[in-house]
Amino acid sequence: MEVKTVWFAQRNRSARAHNPPRFVRERREDGHEANAVQGPALPDESTVHFVLDLAIRIGEVQMSSGAGASDATATIIAVANAYGLPHCEVDVIFTSITVTCHRGVDHPPITSLRVVRSRSLDYTRLALVERLVQDITRGEISVRDAHIELNKITTAPHPYPRWLATLAYAGMAGAIALLIGGDAAMAVFAGVITALVDRVGRLLNKRALPFFFQQVVGGALATTAALALVASNLLPEQTRPTLVVAAAITVLLSGLSVVSTVQDAITGYNVTAAGRTIEVSLMTAGLIAGVVLALNVSVGLGLPPQTLADPLTPSALRLPLQTLAGGAAAGCFALASYATRRAALVAAVAGAAGAGGYSALVLAGVGTIAASAVAATVIGFTGGLISRRLRIPPLVVAVSGMVPLLPGLTTYRALFELAVERTINGLPTLMIAASVALALAAGVVLGEYLAQPVRYGLGRLERRFAGPRMAGPLRPTRRRLD
Incomplete structure (x- = not known):
């Protein structure tokens, strides 16, 4: 079956922020044309894994610092949206965080899971992670640089003896x-x-x-x-x-x-x-x-x-x-x-x-x-x-x-x-x-x-x-x- 792309429909003017599904014109065997949904335009699969890992680790730091599940959920979605993943579902159940990125009907979703094991109070770490999230949502840092910065924050010793x-x-x-x-x-x-x-x-x-x-x-x-x-x-x-x-x-x-x-x-x-x-x-x-x-x-x-x-x-x-x-x-x-x-x-x-x-x-x-x-x-x-x-x-x-x-x-x-x-x-x-x-x-x-x-x-x-x-x-x- 030959598929020929004719046009893309955008449901929202903010394509970069919301990344809507693509509508393509399919030419069927009987000669008629029909619309089909192929899902949003996403980065390559390795980048999706990289972004999900970053977002879920940020959520882990928040949960281990005493933040609520709603805070962690909204933060993970904001980070994923900032890096071009508009359709993500987050499930927080106290001891684990699961994030799924939907890629339309033609591709299977990508899921990432992380267990929240340690719960220690370090409000400096929480503040630094929140500043990192602000830089991410403003588009001021790349995903790889954000990973490096997050590793520095989570591995740094406590600020006081x-x-x-x-x-x-x-x-x-x-x-x-x-x-x-x-x-x-x-x-x-x-x-x-x-x-x-x-x-x-x-x-x-x-x-x-x-x-x-x-x-x-x-x-x-x-x-x-x-x-x-x-x-x-x-x-x-x-x-x-x-x-x-x-x-x-x-x-x-x-x-x-x-x-x-x-x-x-x-x-x-x-x-x-x-x-x-x-x-x-x-x-x-x-x-x-x-x-x-x-x-x-x-x-x-x-x-x-x-x-x-x-x-x-x-x-x-x-x-x-x-x-x-x-x-x-x-x-x-x-x-x-x-x-x-x-x-x-x-x-x-x-x-x-x-x-x-x-x-x-x-x-x-x-x-x-x-x-x-x-x-x-x-x-x-x-x-x-x-x-x-x-x-x-x-x-x-x-x-x-x-x-x-x-x-x-x-x-x-x-x-x-x-x-x-x-x-x-x-x-x-x-x-x-x-x-x-x-x-x-x-x-x-x-x-x-x-x-x-x-x-x-x-x-x-x-x-x-x-x-x-x-x-x-x-x-x-x-x-x-x-």
Whole structure:
């Protein structure tokens, strides 16, 4: 059968951006002519494999840094479109990413798969990858140069030494101790205990101990150290171990991907959200098991019983201190997660705004859950407005800013009531802690969503992938025609 190409129909003026299917005129055996679709004009097969590998590796970096599935999906499609692959399907299921490039009816699709194995917080790496994606979507870098740049980013060491991250975690614990009502002595003890927990966790991680057991060890070690210091009479009498342990628990809770879990659930990635939910639940269960184990052992050994610290009474006099402590905690967490200095500064501002707003709302008589949701929404909104202009991923500001508000003290109170006091009151308290965590994550996601129309308006990519964007480009940028 002789095939003769007569014309090409373009469905869109932006042929380079959308690369429409080609319509060709076929001359059949009976002498009549008919239209047939041959698919879009694509690069050669080796180039398609090269582009898919680049896009899927960028998505892997985003997922391993805590970005949501919608962010990774939109970024992969934007990168593929920038290099001439207009028809790609992306499937993200928490532990793997699959990308398929459709090449019309005459050629089989090309599929690439990559497993997301490691999940470590390195916000500098995430920021560098986002800048690379911006260069790609603007047409400022070739696919091979982008591969080389991505290899440099993923193989580069952390920007700060590991001991600095330990000091940052200690500073974060000390700031949280001040935030929830402790004094300077409690802040110092919370920092020392948290540094010890971090170093022990580092050793266990080198030996590939599963993270569940690392959480068990961390919770048990923090509780045991605080109770042992008080029982040995090495601390002042007014020192309350409840606040020290609560600060350490908050640090352990900060590493959980609560924000991305809620983001995936809201944006419709239910399988990924379910996987993240199981991970967060399992890590929290490990922390609970460690704390309860330490409390039960202390009771069995006959250590002096420790009373729970009373909830902090709202006071206008403590509002400036709480604001500063919240900013310090957020900034320290950003440094511990290897964020850039600019990102850490912005995160500190967001944390101060969130902590100050939360304290002011509680002082005005607003409930804990509602105050947490409103403060987190402010964090997401203001962080979303500022971070893009400063070329900082909104995820860094959102996660770091909400860290000071995590319910570490409420969680410890619930576990103490269940393990030591043996009362059923611990279950409602534990549900309150879970509700506060959910309110924080949902508020951050809502704030980022509200900030999008204010920044750029809703572009085509946002309408296609409904929901807030914490990483990656907000909308695809057309590649320049050379």
